[in-house]
Amino acid sequence: MVEGGISHADKTEFTECWRTAWRTPYIMKLALSAGLGGLLFGYDTGVISGALLYIREDFDSVDRKTWLQETIVSMAVAGAIVGAAMGGWINDRFGRKISILIADVLFFFGAIIMAVAPGPWMIILGRIFVGLGVGMASMTAPLYISEASPHRIRGALVSTNGLLITGGQFLSYLINLAFTHVPGTWRWMLGIAGLPALVQFILMLSLPESPRWLFRHGKEDEAKSILGKIYPAEELEDELQALKTSIEQEKQGEHPGESGIFSQLKGAWGNDVVRRGLYAGITVQVAQQFVGINTVMYYSPTIIQFAGFASNKTALALSLITSGLNALGSIVSMCFVDRYGRRRLMIISMIGIISCLVVLSVVFFQASASAPGVSSVETAYFVVLLGLYIIVYSPGMGTVPWIVNSEIYPLKYRGIGGGIAAVSNWSSNLIVSETFLTLTEHLGSAGTFLLFAGFSLIGLIFIFFLVPETKGLQFEEVEKMLQKGYSPFKKEDKTIEDRHPGN
Template sequence: MVEEASKSEQINFTEVWTTTWETPYIMRLALSAGIGGLLFGYNTGVIAGALLYIKEEFGEVDNKTWLQEIIVSMTVAGAIVGAAIGGWYNDKFGRRMSVLIADVLFLLGALVMVIAHAPWVIILGRLLVGFGVGMASMTSPLYISEMSPARIRGALVSTNGLLITGGQFLSYLINLAFVHTPGTWRWMLGVSAIPAIIQFCLMLTLPESPRWLYRNDRKAESRDILERIYPAEMVEAEIAALKESVRAETADEDIIGHTFSDKLRGALSNPVVRHGLAAGITVQVAQQFVGINTVMYYSPTILQFAGYASNKTAMALALITSGLNAVGSVVSMMFVDRYGRRKLMIISMFGIITCLVILAAVFNEASNHAPKIDKRDSRNFAKNATCPAFAPFTASRSPPSNWNCMKCLQYDCGFCSNGAQEYAPGACIVQSADMKALCHSKGRTFFKDGCPSKFGYLAIVFLGLYIIVYAPGMGTVPWIVNSEIYPLRYRGLAGGIAAVSNWMSNLVVSETFLTLTNAVGSSGTFLLFAGSSAVGLFFIWLLVPETKGLQFEEVEKLLEGGFRPSLLRPTTMENQVETP
């Protein structure tokens, strides 16, 4: 194992291209399955822009924060169910069939949202899409992993991560493209049907995973696929490794049984699976509690919090963060098989914590320096236009000093900025479509989610930096780790458990973000994420081993006795693979 680890240090990113150039079939498999990642990214990212226009069409959505959170998070709720069922379905019917079922769910969900006449229909469509996202989130990287040679497996699985972030970037482009088109959000949500149809057709022409086929006594088919993936001199060694792994697992199955409950009990009684789950669940939960999906689901809203009132401007700026996420995934592909999974995640977490703390400080300063309220402007803006909470102060000599734009918005009112100078005192008025139109007719800007701020550009800068440090590490590596850390016999089941933990964490974050910002402000919310990120960093250091360049069987041996970081490792364990 030590020898294998030293060899992996010599892996160069060009080897990926050399291997796939010599065997283009490998890249065809990876990209076809990776469309599931594209759909995953698109359907989770598109709501960030679509929500702005759904609020405009349905007043009840605009007025109810909890309804906005449900529309956003319902895909996540569906993904929990999809990931849970996906683990069993992968083991029972295979990886290829799971991808096909996910595509059907993507298509149905898109069609339901396009014809939605009420918020509950949008929620139903988001739920169906979520079922597909959950299955794709674990099946696509699993299929790619089992189709890839070990030395480039990490980079090829990263193509799934790249396509996830690419799908999110595409969703922002599509959002901008349909801003001035009748039906805006319907087009935004409906476009996802196209890649679902494309992937369905492609997967019909591709084979099942050779590992799954071998495990199900379809050895001739498995050999045929391996011969198309590996050089001739390596095929026999790969088949021998599969044979030994399946033999051991078959013996194990005879003891633990065949039903789901028996498998679950057997998995939890197996020390390799338990240690693998400790690592796999840790990285999946940590990935969500750094707050990434508040940025991906609500980035235009966050930028409106920072003072960019226009929907189009907020979406255009959000496109920058999404593009950086896609670039970061490319960086991950370049370094994950050279520098390792564990190291990339730890470096990534340090950068994330730093950016979150700075973002908390930026939003705190923006809140403290928000424009003051002009008493006369608020009183004389229009008949019955003054914010009800501020109205009593208009008759006093001067309003309380703590009344500024942020205070106005906290009472669900709107702020019409000063016409001459945006950062000067403005009017605190009733929040309604009529008042917004009247404010605009006076050549002024209407704010209802955030306030004019000289610090707004800093929010863009550090959101961008946050994405840059997140994407190459915590963005793609958790999925790579979970595709290679479990024994074959339990890979579908354990991968499903870890994926469910990811989506449950995602649900908690996405369902509470707007509520948190209302309760403790944007600054307090980012500070909470910084704290949860620090906890995640500790457990990654404590529980997650390095798996770069290792065969699946070698990963099992690494986990048999439980992983310990080098700082806590007894001297008798020095012969193990060195992990920082």
Template sequence: MEGGVHPTDASAFRDCVSLAWRNPYVLRLAFSAGIGGLLFGYDTGVISGALLYIRDSFDSVDKKTVLQESIVSMALAGAIIGAAFGGWLNDRYGRRFGLLCADFLFFIGAVLMAAAPKPSVLIIGRIFVGFGVGMASMTAPLYISEASPAKVRGALVSTNGFLITGGQFLSYLINLAFTKVPGTWRWMLGVAGVPALLQFVLMLALPESPRWLYRKGREEEAIAILRKIYSAEDVEAEIEALKDSIEKEVEETGSSEKIDMIQLMKTKTVRRGLIAGVGLQVFQQFVGINTVMYYSPTIVQLAGIASNQTALLLSLVTAGLNALGSIVSIYFIDRIGRKKLLVLSLIGVILSLGLLSAVFQETTTHSPPVSGLETARFSNFTCRAFESSGPSANWDCMRCLKGSDCGFCASSVDKAIGTSWTFLGFGVISVVALLFVLVFVPETKGLPIEDVEKMLEERAFQLKFWVKRPQIVKKNSQV
């Protein structure tokens, strides 16, 4: 991801808007590849609503939480495999080919889910969708970064994140649209094949990554693509930067095709950058966002909202705010910096998780039991649906909520540590993530690749970050 030098106070967001008029070809590349992020976001959001109706269709799923958890988590298991295999596929056959494969697998998974006659087929479909999501989630930002001008690279790569959250918001809208349609969850899950098919068609008309082409010895093709991406005054410098970068790879490893991982890990710059990058990705998953997005309607129902439609509608607020946060980050990422945004967002995450934990703890400890024996001391007042259910009926919190208009009730059935402790655990992880960012993640706003490497090489343990960079760094960045 070679980068030219650009001023530290430039607004990449404003430049992106300007670029849309001057060179729409670049935005076409970015948004076509970014549909891979839309697939990821749609799958994350759609299963949360579809699961409510899947439970109604299959008694085994409704009675066994392990099946519910398998339906949700098998996509993530497939994504792990897809991402690992996608790395090899990208290097061997190209970024464009990797996205095409991801779209094909996702489409197959969507068809299997929509037509699933039993939970096992649904789980298989989720695995295929996971394969596609995993490959697309690591290929799309790579393709965008290698096919974007350096000046707006940060903002364009951020569009992938925006499309992830946008896909989540879209999934809740589609879930609401199909709540009254026969087949409900089959339509919800089947529609996921549409963006996959759209991206497949769009990618057929787009070129391969210029960096990948150059590494494969196809210099003329790479240069032709670079001339479409960059302006006439910048293209020659970018061609030279790409050439120097590939030659440096060959000089260090003996080949631009083979990378000595052991040698790379011995390099201080690479090791520190890898720790920061991988650490951020790990913490991003472990602060609990996927739990909220996958189970948002269920969480709303646990708070006392029995209606599926109402739970989906309220979950739309969560998805909308998530998408709004992505837009805000695109605007501010090159204005106030990456690290400051990370710190501010993590503080918000910690406060939110603390509030969720406290609220669920309060409601659980004060919720009335539903058995006739335990409610006798309340003058025999209990849930009307429970009274008419009969002595042999299986009863739990969700059945109580769906069968009456009473308030919150809590059930310890099938929960190992409970809702409150679950969110508290995520909160503790978020605090650790905040400390990690403060210590291990440097601010790279406005710095060319050369300065970032130098900073990683000389970086010492320090917590200060909310200060202006020395004037000498600014001057070097503006040369």
């Protein structure tokens, strides 16, 4: 199974994932049930782009004040920062399952608050509740899935969470379009998110805790029973032995009083493996946001109106195309992430993103320099480029950062490590979403997209130097690699990547 520290994952493809899931449907049950958190994550982050158009029509104060529009959009992100921070600690202290259940409760009540909101202030309150749930779900769902997946198909299964995120965003645009002429418009758009939260809550009550969390907390028999439903008999003992060895090594390095959150943070940063994992995990999460993706997902109807489509309904319909492409890209990621690797997909994705952002900037500049009004040719260019941007973003930078963060930390620090990285993601998201409209007012659309291209170039450089390849490796093998330290120029590390050529 393992030779020279590397699992033979070269032949693992999307079809292998489904063959395994077909033989062992329990794996897919766990992945899809936990992945509903991704659906809620995607829906609640995507739905506001269309709902905002109608909130502005109902409340003059929102229509007049750009900062109020930005706040309504961004308060979910602010809540997500807190939710991710709390979620990291809750994951390690109480388990992955409890974290998902708490997220569902927050989703449900946030949706109800927004649906009955009498004014902008209550919409903002509901967005904060939803954001808390989004933050917890964003790092817990991929973590739960990765710990309940055979390592050879772990990337593809965690990508199902990415597919459900993008699927949730696509669903949000469908719902937005469906309710454009229904009384209550935005109330239905925002309130309907309570239903999948309720469904997931019920499903999760019948599912087990993460087997790796159980093993780490002394419930070895229960963990072995669950792993026995995931791994074939000939692989189970090897997996249990690797897990037992890893936990014994972790416990040898423990110090009394490390159970508190601040002690855990201090311990995490003082651990070489965790710190190097955080360099990689935070890098990919920050880079994911500073390519400007959520300006497209949150404000795409507004951006499309900038390009000359004035009708709310037309802008929403065209935005449906971008979100559909995003979901399609997640399927591409599922097909190739275990074949070509995490690092390679992200580097290719970043190169494509930079190219698209530069060309989008040129198109916007030409449009602003031309006569008043936007020609049909310019709008066609814009829509095509926006679609290309989504296509190159989604399979790489869209899904892979969450996969990397679900598998790069030692078991003891997996919750807190994923939480720290998720906080960096949502903090970056907040900065980008809260400043986008203001940037377009001061720099213009061309200058804003060119700025994102510059940030993307910096992100590409950091990914190249700091992020190792983890495809096909057992969690314990990832720890050993980080213990030695990673460099793209080290012969040993290049050998690891060369053994996964992708064909």
